Amino acid sequence: MARPVWSGTLTFGLVSLPVQMFTATDSHTVRFHQLQRGTSDRVRNKRVNERTGEEVPLDEIVKAFDAGDEYVLVEPDELDDIAPGRSKTLEITGFVDLEDVEPIFFDKTYYLGPKGKEYTKVYALLEKALTDADRAGIATFVMRNHQYLVALKAESGLLTLHTLHWADEIRDPRDEIDDLPGRTKVTDRELKMARQLVDTLRIEWKPEDFHDTYQEQVKALIEAKRTGESVEKAEPPAESTNVVDLMDALRASVDRAKKPSGRGGSGKKRADGSASPPTQIRDAAAKRRRSAGSGKPTTGGGKSKKGAPLDSLTKAELYRRATDAEVAGRSSMNREELVEALRGTRRHRATS
Structure with missing residues (x-):
């Protein structure tokens, strides 16, 4: 007891x-001892009279x-x-x-x-x-x-x-945080999509379903170093969602959350177990930013490539066409899968 x-x-x-x-x-944090580098000598804290x-x-x-x-x-x-x-x-x-x-x-x-x-x-x-x-x-x-x-x-x-x-x-958040949203306005369309995402990602609270993955990674690191094996590094942190790309990010998040495989399909996982944002969102965002600076069309369905073969399109352009064609599951597809899905859509339209 x-x-x-x-x-x-x-x-x-x-x-x-x-x-x-x-x-x-109780805490399950992995505890480390302090050693002098290059030795196995423990370093301990002592209460010392600072004068003597x-x-x-x-x-x-x-x-x-x-x-x-x-x-x-x-x-x-x-x-x-x-x-x-x-x-x-x-x-x-x-x-x-x-x-x-x-x-x-x-x-x-x-x-x-x-x-x-x-x-x-x-x-x-x-x-x-x-x-x-x-x-x-x-x-x-x-x-x-x-x-x-x-x-x-x-x-x-x-x-x-x-x-x-x-x-x-209790600290006043207004004294601690410089960039609180205050009266920032959001559009009805953005709010509707955000609410849809919240509803789609609704889960039952089961604390036993969650565990400290970082401590597991620390233990794996210790075991790998002990046995001389290599250690796989974690995914880099996700890039911030640009305001211009917010609707794309929300829409792709809802699409991915609806996949029956559960919360992200085949998307890559970060070290904490959560799915990283779809690469195509970042690609599409970068494409639009480049196009905005040059005055060129931002979508893959622009005049310059309207009739171009699918194999010649970038992943961002393929994703834009998949969005226009309402291709299911496009948010978790790689470039090759987008090409095949769009070809399948074309074949379906041709035979119908």
Whole structure:
């Protein structure tokens, strides 16, 4: 069994419930040691007296506040003496509707359990009351010389404690981000296509379907270096979608999402498992930018190549013709597949 990270008394009204708090989450980050390059010698951090250069034992280290002209020493028991509730009380101030607590306030999650079988009835009573009311208890408590604002929730038959950020810890996005959209306008056509993409990519929330692919790649890298094998590099980051090419990107994304093979068909995958944007979108964008600068037509169906053989067209021009011909699945096709699809469209029109 895990050891509790805190124990004390939960109080609501005149009811007291001795509880223990346990960490609810774990990290699977790959841990590295520090070595001196060229050796197998570990490098460790030491607490050193900066005046003498000598290492200081942990029990000789005290906290001190720099008051400018002197250091003010503070002992651990002095901090405990001034802590609200002497660090052992979790007092619920009141209960709020869960939907009123914005996600940005949530920080870390803990499990809360009764401190002994004799307290299970009070524990169960509070859990059922919170479930029926769909509310969370807001409280404060002190742990390890820090005071925390927390939300007490009922989840799947037990009580959970979520530490919250204080209001003055939440940064104003308008102070942090220079290029917020503000009153930027979008066209009805763009909005309709964007909504269609959101609807097409709708999934059920199943957290077990997601896993940390980067940590898997780190482990694979370590194993490859250990055995002397080569390591495959990840895909480069996707290029930004130009505003001029937004509709093409949206339309191609919807087409790809509709493929029965699921979310991207045969498109390439990046290291995080997500599909990279179709190459033809970038090709089409580059083609239009070049044409815009020269005053030439931007589509593959322009006068200069209207009757040109399909084999002589660029991939961007082929994709434009496939779009005009409403070729299904064109967003995930390579150049050769676009040529074959367009030839098939021509044969179908000729025989119909």
